[in-house]
Amino acid sequence: MLGSDATKSDNDLLAGIKPQDLELTTLDLAQFGITVDGLYFYKNTCQAEGEFMSFDLLRHSFLQLVVDHYPMIVGRPTVNSQGQAVMSVDPANLCMPDIAEIHVDHPADAFMSMRPNTASKESSNVKFFDIKRFYRESGVSRLPRATYHKDHSAAIIQVLRFKDSDYVGLAYSLSHVLFDGSGMITFMNHWAEYARHLHSTGNSDCQLAQPPVTSRTEMQSYFDSIEPVDPPFIRHFKENVPPLLMEFPANIAPVLIASPDLPTYEDQHLMHFTPTNLERMRQDIDKTQTVNMALTALCAQAMVRANTLVYAMPPQISYVVVAYDGRLRANMPVNFTGNISCTTVAPLPTQTVVSSSYKDLATAIKEYSSMVGSEYTKAVMHTIETNLGLLYIASFTLCNSPQTSYFGLSALRYMPFRTIDFGFGQPEVLSFDYYVKEGMARLYPNYQDGGVDLIFNYPDANFEYLKQDEDLAKYADFIF
Numbered sequence: 001m002l003g004s005d006a007t008k009s010d011n012d013l014l015a016g017i018k019p020q021d022l023e024l025t026t027l028d029l030a031q032f033g034i035t036v037d038g039l040y041f042y043k044n045t046c047q048a049e050g051e052f053m054s055f056d057l058l059r060h061s062f063l064q065l066v067v068d069h070y071p072m073i074v075g076r077p078t079v080n081s082q083g084q085a086v087m088s089v090d091p092a093n094l095c096m097p098d099i100a101e102i103h104v105d106h107p108a109d110a111f112m113s114m115r116p117n118t119a120s121k122e123s124s125n126v127k128f129f130d131i132k133r134f135y136r137e138s139g140v141s142r143l144p145r146a147t148y149h150k151d152h153s154a155a156i157i158q159v160l161r162f163k164d165s166d167y168v169g170l171a172y173s174l175s176h177v178l179f180d181g182s183g184m185i186t187f188m189n190h191w192a193e194y195a196r197h198l199h200s201t202g203n204s205d206c207q208l209a210q211p212p213v214t215s216r217t218e219m220q221s222y223f224d225s226i227e228p229v230d231p232p233f234i235r236h237f238k239e240n241v242p243p244l245l246m247e248f249p250a251n252i253a254p255v256l257i258a259s260p261d262l263p264t265y266e267d268q269h270l271m272h273f274t275p276t277n278l279e280r281m282r283q284d285i286d287k288t289q290t291v292n293m294a295l296t297a298l299c300a301q302a303m304v305r306a307n308t309l310v311y312a313m314p315p316q317i318s319y320v321v322v323a324y325d326g327r328l329r330a331n332m333p334v335n336f337t338g339n340i341s342c343t344t345v346a347p348l349p350t351q352t353v354v355s356s357s358y359k360d361l362a363t364a365i366k367e368y369s370s371m372v373g374s375e376y377t378k379a380v381m382h383t384i385e386t387n388l389g390l391l392y393i394a395s396f397t398l399c400n401s402p403q404t405s406y407f408g409l410s411a412l413r414y415m416p417f418r419t420i421d422f423g424f425g426q427p428e429v430l431s432f433d434y435y436v437k438e439g440m441a442r443l444y445p446n447y448q449d450g451g452v453d454l455i456f457n458y459p460d461a462n463f464e465y466l467k468q469d470e471d472l473a474k475y476a477d478f479i480f
Helices: 003-007 055-068 131-137 181-201 217-224 232-240 253-257 275-285 291-311 350-355 358-370 374-386 388-397 460-467
Strands: 020-023 035-043 076-079 085-089 098-104 112-116 125-129 155-162 167-175 268-273 317-324 342-349 404-411 429-431 440-445 452-457
Touching: 035 181, 055 098, 055 155, 055 181, 076 253, 085 253, 125 268, 125 429, 167 181, 217 374, 232 342, 232 374, 232 388, 268 275, 275 291, 275 358, 291 317, 291 350, 291 358, 291 404, 291 440, 291 452, 291 460, 317 350, 317 358, 342 350, 342 358, 342 374, 350 358, 374 388, 429 440
Parallel strands: 098 155, 317 404, 404 440
Antiparallel strands: 020 085, 035 167, 035 429, 076 085, 112 125, 155 167, 268 452, 317 342, 440 452
8 A cells, every 4th residue: 555655764754854943841851761652452353464554554654744743753852042942853863763563473462461351241351461471471672762862762663563463562652751641642643543544545645633732832821821839749848858959050951851761660560440340449439539539549548558568667658649631721722742741749647548538538639639720730840940859859759668658640541542543443452561660550441341450560579468458459450
């Protein structure tokens, strides 16, 4: 279907790109050293190697989308003569993406854990990709991560071909500077839209149904009119954590652009919650709460109990962190792809966490979350600009230790993963490569049975204690 375009090099396909600079906001700058990534598995409906989600189709559609709508992906971060951080796109010096096809000498099912599908009347299993087993037994080296500290690596795409051709895996890693979680899924859907058009027509003149808003101008103008509030968590870190005794320049852009890449955390685990157990959990905890809030309360309390067993003493404070999408709480287009998401931090005394009912704990966490709005986001931006040391202090403090318990949740269960269809159907199994920071969790939809998967970073030895938690075990299936 691609004809002569299939033989074009990456440079040829990017030849139409124009020179330009994309201004970066404070929230963009705060993401240097972090990636947005994913790993999706598509069931082969063609049963012929090379025909299903062909490498040339994926490569060509990706690069054409970059040219038409996302040129900043091949830009390079710098500070311009006005002191403004920008992603500079120079056609003569592009930061080329790394797009590769990897052949795995094992069937995909060799790396899948399986459970009976209790939501289906048909005899079938729910599959979960075990990233630990994959790296341990596949012979595949660690998939690379996007970085600006190595040339031509700001966008990494890996197409995984397995021995039995039953599945194709699509792994991606791009800089968090360019996208937040919602923005990244918007990009993935646009890529899939381009691929479907190219697959069906053979040409790349795709007109997106809802093009992205990549410029930060509208966002910056919006927040320029907002007055910041004084969030409780910022007061908490100022009043209870020793300050970082170092000075930062007035212009923080060069400092943040030079941020080192944060290492990934390899003690990754997966818990599955069936639809029946999710609803039972919500009814048991508080039927007026959302599933997400009830699950957060359940996990936060279980974490305190596990940490108490691990360290033979209760932590002094429990931090519960919940990410939120700023598009939903600000006057911003839903197809804005930059960083506008933020987090709410609930610093809760341990005694409050362990002695409260789940209903009361969920209500307390929800009260912190309800404070979040544009004024809150503006306060976070203002703190980064004027007190950068506090950002580092918070990052160091949010961890599981003898003094602190930490559970941070990014709830992605309502993201439109179903529509990331490259012309061959939706992804069947959603997964993640290793990602940064211990204590962080990502909540994914599981389309196979309608439940959810909680992918969670926690030390392997500590996780054994968490698995013994009777309350959590009522609802969770510990996959690995």
